Amino acid sequence: MAKRIGKAVTYFLLICIGYIYLEPIFQMVSKSLMSASDVIDPSIEWLSKSPTLNNFKVAAKVLKMPKSLINSICFSAGLAILQTTVAAMTGYALSRFKFRLKNFWFVMILLAFIIPTALLMIPRLIIFITVQQSTGVQLIGTPVPQVLMAILGQGVNGTILILIFWNFFNLIPYSLDEAAMIDGAGPFQIFFHIAVKLSFATVLIVFLFAFVWNWNETYQTSTFLGGTMELLPMKLSVFDSQFETASSSGIGAGGTFKINEAYKMAATLISIVPLLLLYACVQKQFIQGIENTGITGE
Amino acid sequence: MSEKNKKVHKTKSFQRRQDKYGYLFMLPWIVGFVVFTMIPFVMTVYLSFTEVKQDIRGFNIKFTGIYNYRQAFFVNTDFTPALVSFLGMIIPYTVVIVIMAFILAMLLNTIVKGKSVFRTIYFLPVVVLSGPVMYQLMNLNPEVEGQVNELYYTFLIRMIYSYSPIAAGAMVSLFDNLSIILWYTGIPIVLFINGLQKINPSLYEAARIDSATNWQILWKITMPIIRPTALIVTVFTIVQLGAMDTINPVLVMIKERTANTSGGFGYAATISWIYSLIVLAIIGAAFLLFRERKIKETHKYW
Numbered sequence: 001m002a003k004r005i006g007k008a009v010t011y012f013l014l015i016c017i018g019y020i021y022l023e024p025i026f027q028m029v030s031k032s033l034m035s036a037s038d039v040i041d042p043s044i045e046w047l048s049k050s051p052t053l054n055n056f057k058v059a060a061k062v063l064k065m066p067k068s069l070i071n072s073i074c075f076s077a078g079l080a081i082l083q084t085t086v087a088a089m090t091g092y093a094l095s096r097f098k099f100r101l102k103n104f105w106f107v108m109i110l111l112a113f114i115i116p117t118a119l120l121m122i123p124r125l126i127i128f129i130t131v132q133q134s135t136g137v138q139l140i141g142t143p144v145p146q147v148l149m150a151i152l153g154q155g156v157n158g159t160i161l162i163l164i165f166w167n168f169f170n171l172i173p174y175s176l177d178e179a180a181m182i183d184g185a186g187p188f189q190i191f192f193h194i195a196v197k198l199s200f201a202t203v204l205i206v207f208l209f210a211f212v213w214n215w216n217e218t219y220q221t222s223t224f225l226g227g228t229m230e231l232l233p234m235k236l237s238v239f240d241s242q243f244e245t246a247s248s249s250g251i252g253a254g255g256t257f258k259i260n261e262a263y264k265m266a267a268t269l270i271s272i273v274p275l276l277l278l279y280a281c282v283q284k285q286f287i288q289g290i291e292n293t294g295i296t297g298e
Numbered sequence: 299m300s301e302k303n304k305k306v307h308k309t310k311s312f313q314r315r316q317d318k319y320g321y322l323f324m325l326p327w328i329v330g331f332v333v334f335t336m337i338p339f340v341m342t343v344y345l346s347f348t349e350v351k352q353d354i355r356g357f358n359i360k361f362t363g364i365y366n367y368r369q370a371f372f373v374n375t376d377f378t379p380a381l382v383s384f385l386g387m388i389i390p391y392t393v394v395i396v397i398m399a400f401i402l403a404m405l406l407n408t409i410v411k412g413k414s415v416f417r418t419i420y421f422l423p424v425v426v427l428s429g430p431v432m433y434q435l436m437n438l439n440p441e442v443e444g445q446v447n448e449l450y451y452t453f454l455i456r457m458i459y460s461y462s463p464i465a466a467g468a469m470v471s472l473f474d475n476l477s478i479i480l481w482y483t484g485i486p487i488v489l490f491i492n493g494l495q496k497i498n499p500s501l502y503e504a505a506r507i508d509s510a511t512n513w514q515i516l517w518k519i520t521m522p523i524i525r526p527t528a529l530i531v532t533v534f535t536i537v538q539l540g541a542m543d544t545i546n547p548v549l550v551m552i553k554e555r556t557a558n559t560s561g562g563f564g565y566a567a568t569i570s571w572i573y574s575l576i577v578l579a580i581i582g583a584a585f586l587l588f589r590e591r592k593i594k595e596t597h598k599y600w
Contacts, residue, residue, distance in 0.1 A: 010405050011412075017402065017480070018419045024435045024477050025426075090327040099320025100313075105328070112335055114533065114581055116540055118552045119574040122345065122567050123338035125556060126357060133356055152330020162327075187319045216428030219543060223556060237430035268434040272426040279425045283418050286425065290488040 032056065032266035039260045055266035062239060062246045063267055068230040069274065072215060075143065075231060080210035082150040083161055087206055088199075090153060091165025092191055096177070113159035121223060124149075128224070145224040156213040156220075161206045164289055168202040169195055205289035208282060212275060236271045239264065342574075345567035352563075359564075366568035377569055380547040381576070386468040387546070388539055388580065391479055394472060395535045396528060399483040403490030404520075421488065423481035432478060432544045475545075482538060486531040493527035494520070529588035533581055540577050548573045 026046075031039070032055050034048040041049075093099070094106060124145070132139040139145055149155055153162075172195060180190050196203065218233055227234065235242070243259045279286065321328070346366055351358040370377045406416055459466035472479065497520065505515050543549040548569065555566035 007409070010409055014402075014405055014409070014416050018416060020477050021419055021423065021480055024481075025422075028435075086326050086330075089323045093320050093323030097316045097320030097323070098313075099317045099324075102320065105324060108331060109327075112331060114537060114578070115335065115339065116537075116570075116574045116577050118549055118570045119342050120335060120338040121552070121556055122563050122570065123341035124334060126341070126345075126350075126563065127333075127338070129352075130356055149330065149334055151326060152334060153327035154330040154334040158327075187322075191323070212425050216426075216431075218429045219541065219549070219553070223553070233428050233430050237433065239430075239434075264434050268431055272431060275425045276422075279422060283421070287417060287421050287488055290485050291492050 028265045028269045031261050032059075032269050034262045036260060036262065039262050055262045056270065059239075059263050059267035059270055062243050062263075063232065063235045063270060064230050065270065068232045068235050071230050072232040073274070075229065076211050076214040078143075079146060079150045079155060079214045080207050082147065083153075083155040083158060083210040083214075084203060084207045086151065086153040087158060087161035087210075088165050088196065088203065089191075090162045091167075092169055092195055094162070094166050095169035096174075096187075096195075109159050109162055112154070113157070117219060121220070125223065140224060141226050141228040143225060143229065146220060155210065156217045157209070161210055164206050164209075165199070165202060168199050172198055201285070201288075204282075205285045208278070208285060209289055212278070215275065232271045232274075236267055239267050342567045342571050345564055346571045348564045348567075350563035350567075357563075362564070366565050367572075369565060370568055370572060377548075377551065380551055381573070382464065383467075384546055384548045384573070385576070386464050387471070388536060388577075390468045390472055391482075391539055391545075392532060392535050394479060395482050395486060395539075396532050398480060399486035399531060400490055400524070400528070402483065403487050403494055406487070407491055407494045417488070417491075421484045424484035427481050429542060429544050432542065436475060436478060436544060482535060486535060489527055489531050489534075490524065493524050497523050525588050525590075529584060532584045532588065536577065536581055536584065 030046045030048070033051040033053070034044070035050050035052045035054070038044050038048045038050065090109070094102065094109075125140075128139045128145050131137075146155070176194050177190050180194055185193065216233060218237055221231065221234060222237070225231075225234075227238070240259060243263065345359070347361060347363060349360045349362045349365075351360070402420065406413055406420075409416075456466075458469060501519055502515060505519055510518070540546060540549070543553060552566055552570045552573070555562045555569070
């Protein structure tokens with residue numbers, strides 16, 4: 001009996017906390033459906049009296065919707081592919097070769113995660129501006145700085161991506177490598193034909209994390225890329241001011257638009273729906289990815 | 299003799315091979331680390347003692363000694379308060395996130411049905427959490443100020459307020475943003491569950507046979523074993539919270555100074571360096587807090 005009560009309490013707590021987790025999303029959905037009069041009506045908490053999809057139309061226009069969505073997907077996916085490749089190589093090196101100073105580099109990889117990005121931004125910016133001035137090639141305001149950092153393994157949360165690969169490669173028995181070596185395969189062939197082909201699921205996991213993290217990263221993106229490329233999260237971060245200019249130039253038919261929570265929430269919802277859809281398809285991979293980092297020890 | 303020589307030669311060539319391919323695979327990362335992390339790290343420390351001016355020919359760097367530091371602490375009135383409010387955010391938030399993640403992981407670990415559903419819900423924020431989204435959500439309720447006042451009138455908060463206004467402010471912001479704070483527990487929960495599942499169940503059995511209560515088991519078995527995981531979770535949480543400019547006023551300041559490329563890089567370097575030292579100090583404190591405590595000699599040989 002006591003056990004059953006304990007179980008009931010556990011489920012009750014879990015459901016309550018689950019509700020707190022989802023509340024912002026529920027609120028987003030409910031607010032985004034409200035008309036302007038519902039927003040200021042204090043008697044309406046959740047359900048709109050006159051639900052409208054108009055907010056989405058306006059918000060999508062201000063967010064420059066189809067274009068910014070496609071840009072965001074291409075941008076994040078591109079960086080994610082580069083990050084995944086480098087993370088796989090680095091993880092493979094750490095897992096398979098006993099090179100000198102390996103432990104030192106391992107500590108450096110962990111350290112790279114701890115050092116606050118804010119500390120590195122100013123010199124990075126100075127480096128890029130200096131290169132830009134001495135070569136005459138435009139770098140700031142293009143994706144080049146971030147692409148470069150991704151290729152060289154310094155992208156968003158690169159350390160975690162490396163750890164996921166490292167841990168997975170450690171699970172592949174060394175005898176497979178030896179068998180391939182006897183058949184005359186070189187290290188690169190072993191890497192491609194054994195390690196990478198066996199770790200297709202891991203590659204997918206790392207790619208997904210890199211994709212999501214690059215999508216959600218706005219600090220570096222706003223510094224290096226600025227507003228030159230229309231990205232969905234960046235558009236959301238300037239939504240309030242963009243809304244003003246868009247409404248003054250007249251987005252809708254006549255009527256004045258005043259910014260309110262309904263528009264803001266509609267915009268926020270639009271910007272996270274792609275991620276929610278992605279999560280709905282591959283949520284298992286995401287959770288496994290973190291389980292497989294192996295940083296909780298064997 | 300010759301055989302021995304051969305062996306030495308063989309291990310040498312083996313090591314050379316390992317070095318060659320190891321570094322070949324590591325090469326992109328090492329180059330990136332040196333160029334984009336190590337050099338910037340050293341450069342920031344240097345720049346923090348300088349004044350940086352940008353003109354047509356490039357950057358003009360002038361050494362100014364501790365001028366920037368004096369500016370940050372004694373002249374500019376906005377840096378120290380931002381730092382204090384950053385501390386008032388990161389310490390309580392981290393504590394709450396780690397403890398909540400641990401409790402949720404414990405709860406999730408006891409149930410069988412619906413485990414994956416709950417895990418999916420708790421992990422969801424990891425995917426959608428970003429600065430702009432957080433900003434919109436935290437500014438969602440215009441009546442929030444009213445709520446703050448309401449909270450301020452509760453007895454407990456007023457009592458704390460009379461001792462330390464900062465602590466009371468931190469508590470109020472904690473309750474205000476509870477949902478958003480909980481959103482950071484997604485990855486910690488998975489890490490904790492992972493750690494909990496690695497505990498050998500026979501340890502629990504043995505303790506039960508010795509008539510230990512659940513409470514004793516929690517403190518004497520689960521907690522000590524989970525400690526390394528707790529350290530990782532704490533460090534991870536500090537890093538994640540610090541990177542979010544919506545809740546980090548210092549980051550906003552650094553960002554503003556960085557956006558202004560015509561000057562102020564030196565000062566921006568100074569505040570980002572001070573800020574980073576503090577973050578690293580907090581992480582160091584976490585290490586000390588979770589370090590393996592040495593068993594006393596008397597206990598060792600009983």
